[in-house]
Amino acid sequence: MNERQVSNFEYAPAPESTSIVNIKSEYGLFINGKFVAPKSGKRFATINPATEEVLSKVAYADLADVNLAVNAARSAFTKTWSKMPPAERGKYLFRIARILQERAREFAVLETLDNGKPIRESRDTDIPLAAAHFFYHAGWADKLSHAGMGTNPKPIGVAGQIIPWNFPLLMLAWKIAPALATGNTVVLKPAETTPLTALLFAEVCQQAGLPAGVVNIITGDGVTGSHLVNHPGIDKIAFTGSTGVGKAIARAIADTNKSATLELGGKAANIVFEDAAIDEAVEGIVNGIFFNQGHVCCAGSRLLVQENVQDEVIEKLKRRMSLIRIGNPLDKNTDLGAINSAAQLARIREISDSGDLEGAERWSPECELPKAGFWYPPTIFTGVSQSHRIARDEIFGPVLSVLTFRTPQEAIEKANNTPYGLSAGVWSDKGSRILWTAQRLRAGVIWTNTFNKFDATSPFGGYKESGWGREGGRHGLAGYLKAGN
Amino acid sequence: MIVDGSEGSLKQFLRTLPPVDQVGAEGRAAMLATRSIKTTSKNWAIDLAIRMVDLTTLEGADTPGKVRALCAKAVRPDPSDPTVPSVGAICVYNDMVKIARTELDNNGGQNIPVAAVSTAFPSGRASMEVKIRDTKDALENGAAEIDMVIDRGAFLSGRLGEVFDEIKAIKEVCGESAHLKVILETGELVTLDNVRKASYLAMLAGADFIKTSTGKVAPAATAPVVLVMLEAVRDYYKETGIRIGVKPAGGIRTTKDAMKQLVLVNETAGPEWLTPSLFRIGASALLNDLLMQRMKMRDGYYASPNYVTLD
């Protein structure tokens, strides 16, 4: 049954102005401190997924361009960056952090245009976290003897970094900040559908006076990415994206000396015990799966609710879901934005439809979806069992599968019964139960009585097929250092 | 409700209420505070907020002159603009009720109720006899609303039955002729769990409205506190079919503050509560800020305090 909130208090449109951004009609590749045309001359369009209008045309980097970028990074590493006193390296990162803070509004609007996420999220979450990530890592540059990698650890060299489209600038920060702080240089490939904030970041590097070649940004597609992975001049790969591609990378580098950190998919269990603070747990469920349209590797996509509070929780959840405002991402009151691409929308539909076919019960609040653009309503499926595809496959959209459990032990077994192991949530008012559950969950990030919290100081990464290594915190430095004394 | 009026059953019931996670509640309140209320919705909300104001003066130095001036303002907040609605109520001390009622009646304010604070406001430290006498006094002088305080000492030391019985007794004195607001003084209760428990206790004992504060103690009507109280009336309605009102008081000084309150109501208890019969705002300085914002919306440029009356 669909419920509709009847409200006289209609929030009038409150659009954020786009006059602050200045999107060029086309971009080059950022190699060796400058924007250069792609060797092939090929470019491809990037669109606003909320309206399908073309925002710009960005360059397509082929093997020749990848070559140029890797050579520039190598040269910068050997001649400049590895010779620079660590404190001075840190100062560049402080500068970058400060400029990101100064231009925060511009970045937020651009991120929303290119990605489709609500302006409130890019303004209040993505951009501040990105700046904080640079700020945190700036301070590590001259303190690496305390990183736990020996008294004199060394950088690995040149890192090839491939990032996804769900948090474009934030994922860029998670890759570039630790790499540079530890003395490496980078070639970064942003996702095909979200290149614009990475290209604007290149301008920030220029404003900060970062030496040429330390950061190189090449736009392209999966083929570009594999050229980067396979390039002999790359010492280390950092990849965030699908598990399938992660495995392909692991295979590709098997007979090389390259190291890799991989941050892959997830199908996190969000466990709500009977003694949870119910209203806050409902907020946490909503945040866990509908934040960023569910395009989150660590999304709480499986609600595991204790059977004796199931009715109360689901009833409150449905009521809460009918308050979700879906629409123009630039509107400051929008809660749920656009799906990032037609391809992703098709994937979401395909897997969700399997839920209907396999006998689960679908529910969405009544909502008006815009005509143009890619949209999916916030959706829950109840009556889901472990064998259902919607309980096993990562949907990467605003779709929650609801399962139940009777005992804590059963919750643990169901939560762990997956090849993934990125994150989990636990809701209970009892401290010892929280810790007991956290102790038994096989996941790299466990949120208790909260969800989707990120901090530069807090290591992030998964068990099992959710990847290798950690990002953030002291632990996150290890992926970019060779131990030494 | 499985409460038979005995302290034992009351304590049992309150223990079964789900806990409140402070950080989570604060997070929800903070997210709702980002709502941007513009243009037509802002116009509508400002007028609604004006209609919800319990225009208040509760000072030792209050005089008949001060109260009369307040009443004139309550009826016609902006003498230069007749489209501005009247406020929700006048809120004064007991011995000013008659003056207020007379002044309102003589100035076209017959529809504006007078709310009196009683039961040894603000501390609540007096005998039950005195509190009942205090309440009767106000009612006899023309108060249609009573804002009572709970005994926080009794609450914090676990004598919940006493708190319950006091509210019940005052509600009996009010009868059908006056509505009873129960002030929880959330600043002294401190935890959100206590706010939830006290809200339920007051509702079970017969409150028509639950109110955050006396305005004499800070912190007063913070967003997380109001959130928890709105959740309580929402859930209470689901269980009983009865809608109880909520009144934040203290610390709400600007239009922005008032907008945040209305958003909290809209997205917690629901739009049914967006009416002065179920939501009031206890304030004094707020009214002028609402008027100045209203002027800005009307004229398109920022107003100055020179153009709103002091009282």
Next chain:
Amino acid sequence: MRIDVKKTYKLFINGQFPRSESGRVYEVKDSKGKFLANPAQGSRKDLRECVVAARGAFSGWSSATAFNRGQILYRVAEIMEGRSEQFVAELVAQEAISASAAKLQVAKAIDTWVWYAGWTDKISSISGATNPVAGPYYNFTIPEALGVVAVFADGKPSLLNMVAGLAPVIASGNTAILIASEKYPLSAITLAEALATSDLPAGVVNILTGKAGELVSWVGAHMDIDGVDASGLGKKQLTELKVAGAENLKRIHSFNELNSPLRITSFMESKTVWHPIGV
């Protein structure tokens, strides 16, 4: 020929610049014997006010996020960088060093400040721990700010010593009272001006100029001072301080290294918490 407007050097207490309540000043000459300034001569009552201010500011500063403290400290460095020339001029005048040596010291002082700013959100990663106790308990040790710390920084290089004393103390959330070098006090007040214009909450740092020696026994005996960086004191004064400080078991330390996380952790306490693990 333009006559310049000379600076008055007052104390820095609770975010403001008062004169000494005693009304005293003392004459500071440059290395050539020429008159430089009459900085305030701080008294025990000024010290008392500093402690009140520092104690008042402690709760807010220590409960600010590490990120927030790091941001503010970095901002101080930005302001100091802008005032480099003033710092250089004062050091040249007081310490009888060349302009290039003074520039080097100022650069090093700013970089040291930045070094400590970068520690705020990392110190608990290296000095905190989860401890694998032999039982079903989650056990963690967390470092916490100590409280009000007095810093005696003396001797050349005066600005650098001051920064190396002050920055680590406040990075972790302590509040501080800096007792400037008696012979080279001017940079301390210019530093105060940088602190006052950088979002640092009032009372987090308080600075007294004057006869440092006079204040040693008062600092030592003050029951509301929790720790002292005594790096700038001679042996006799240090002993005097330790004897007086024993009354409330002040944490008293001296350091040789300018850059060391020990300067942070020495003024922190460790709290270990146990919590059972059970369903």
